[in-house]
Amino acid sequence: MSLTNSSPLEVAKAASISSRSLAILPTNARNDALTAIHHALQKSKDTILAANAKDLELATKAAEEGELSHSVLKRLDLGRKGKWEDMLQGILDVRDLGDPVNKTTLRTRLDDGLELERVTCPIGVLLIIFEARPEVIANIASLAIKSGNAAILKGGKETTLSFQAISTTISNALTNTLVPNTSVQLLTTRDVVASLLGLDKYVDLVIPRGSNELVRYIKDNTRIPVLGHADGLCSIYIHRDADKSMAVKILVDAKLGYPAACNAVETLLVDEAALSTILPEVASVLLEKGVSLRCDAASKAALSSSLTKSQATILQDATEEDYMTEFLAPILAIKTIPTPPDASPCTSCSLAIAHINAHSSKHTDAILTSSKEIAEQFQSSVDSACVFWNTSTRMADGMRFGFGTEVGISTNKIHARGPVGLEGLMIYKYRINGTGQVTGEYGEGGKQWKHERLLLQD
């Protein structure tokens, strides 16, 4: 890894060239580099934590002066219990994942002595832009090296000193490995990013991790494909036959587990037939835990008559805007899904689906129901990356999915969707091994294609 002050074009070209060498390194060369990084970081712990302490000192001052939020401050601290160890363990975890490179995913005999293969390969050059969180740099560097992709990194300015200390350590560690030093480059100035976004000849994919303003800015300013999500507007639909205590438990987790997370629930849809049976207990527990509830008329009326007076008075009125807002805070918008004239549960579910497809950010949506058919209807019809039945929206996470780690969560409709692990950093190429065949020999009156699917050797 190099800490670079080079011009954007030099950075991008260097990344592009080193990506070609990195892409063909054998598995153990990439794994050995991760081991080397792990050991070097372990050795430099004191230096890095000292740098981090300085970052923290400056940030604390900024927070006191109201220039930085306390939640950012909290994420800065590498010295917090378990954080350093988690960062180091993360590197080994990535190393120990299966190698995603050079896997054959299709084999076809086109003709005798003419074989087609589809083989996975790295995408090329990734530009990864993230905010705060000093440990992310080690995580991303590991993922890039493991997947054979060159990476250009830009972190938040609040973590400058920590990043510099970490990247110097990683850079020194890489010197004794086969991984080219410029395959991971750290940008030190922000203005370079704008220029890099124009270099689509060299940069293959941009991955922003941060606020939705950051993601939107990037999407609006580049022709390079962007992987990620701007909003995480997740909803949960409580169907009339949902289990009440399950609903309470799931809503508490989804809303309060980490309200600032993109997979936290923001909108609660309630089947009209569940307004007086399930909603009161859910609402009462959430209110007790400090959640502001923004209700439509029907749900407010139902709750007003069933909650205690003191709870009923703090209910708020929802506006249309609330159903399109990612609160990232202990606020929940509640909307009633009317029971249709035919009272069919399937029609109610359709109305919930329609609301979600029109309002959600296609990130994660969940249904609570005891009916398999209703769940199936919901999961097949909701057009979101993650569609869950009887569990919390916060399950949408690469670690929880068993991917080892994640690059981020994508709401894109192509390439990779939902939590993105190593697989999302891969593409493929088609190889044909022939023995002199040409296309003109095939077709009418000529040779015939065999198109025989061959087994994959795994």
Place this chain on the structure above:
Amino acid sequence: MSLTNSSPLEVAKAASISSRSLAILPTNARNDALTAIHHALQKSKDTILAANAKDLELATKAAEEGELSHSVLKRLDLGRKGKWEDMLQGILDVRDLGDPVNKTTLRTRLDDGLELERVTCPIGVLLIIFEARPEVIANIASLAIKSGNAAILKGGKETTLSFQAISTTISNALTNTLVPNTSVQLLTTRDVVASLLGLDKYVDLVIPRGSNELVRYIKDNTRIPVLGHADGLCSIYIHRDADKSMAVKILVDAKLGYPAACNAVETLLVDEAALSTILPEVASVLLEKGVSLRCDAASKAALSSSLTKSQATILQDATEEDYMTEFLAPILAIKTIPTPPDASPCTSCSLAIAHINAHSSKHTDAILTSSKEIAEQFQSSVDSACVFWNTSTRMADGMRFGFGTEVGISTNKIHARGPVGLEGLMIYKYRINGTGQVTGEYGEGGKQWKHERLLLQD
């Protein structure tokens, strides 16, 4: 299919809504619609061919006045031998492909009663813009319906009457099927395209099929992902140990099989050690067949001393520009790959690879060699969608690959690369079926994730 004069927003919204219904139709409903389209077209053959004849008449006039190229004219004619039958057969071929929708590609037990599944689903709404070729409309409509995607189509103005006749027929046929009529919409005016490119909320993927000007215009004017290729700058590298007669046969096919195709070869790289052994015969045959050869100094010198005088005099000098030009004509740029001081074949191959990675359009590149090691070096290091050994670049084609048909060829680095069949029109969603689990229960001191890979039922 509807022939639409609606506003771009209405078109896009209608597509988005119908895409949700289409996405959940069972396999046989989508297949039945293709059968219905096939039968309807068969019945309307006379009407459609009459409309096509009128298009042809107008186009012939335009060609005579020099306003239209003869190659476009040739592609317009649906009455040409076999074309109508191929178009109809294509619909049945697509129908008979395996259903790409709703295939489970990953199953993981996260915990008891908590199962993660990754299931394929359609992308959503495709905007497909193509030039001339009236049969493409039937082909694309079939692919869209089979893959469960809604499609908005815009064809070239030279085929307006043919398109209208075909789409009216398809529209009537769909009326008696479960496929919503607005899931395939034909745009009749060009100016609508610009507005649609701005509707990234409703349109998920743009697929341009046509000139590189068209593709570039689209890439420059939308935030919607674009699938396709602007250039097809393909090269062939002749290594010193290549088989001479194989080289002649492959170059003739790759250059002359269809010079206007994107998979035709444009640059020939020749190992210095093959300049006097293999190149002369290749050059002689190509010259005989009317190919203009643009040579660098070394190849020109070698050929001048080995070709007949009359052939040698028509050799042209290559400029740097020629190695970055997609001629789409019987012209071939020739460049010598110097034998390095160490004379290592592997170093020569590296130089050829470096030229290709710097100049090619990442579409298709081929090596001719009798060495498996050299071929492996080339195929793993060249960063192109298709990397071939001892066969023609023209093999890069969905039909030849056994995909049944293709949406186009992609030089993108993400999602789908190379010839794109039905699989390239799919994405996936993650489903979790739980029994009330929440994330807060897992982790330190709590429950542990099982992360057990489950077998796919296929």
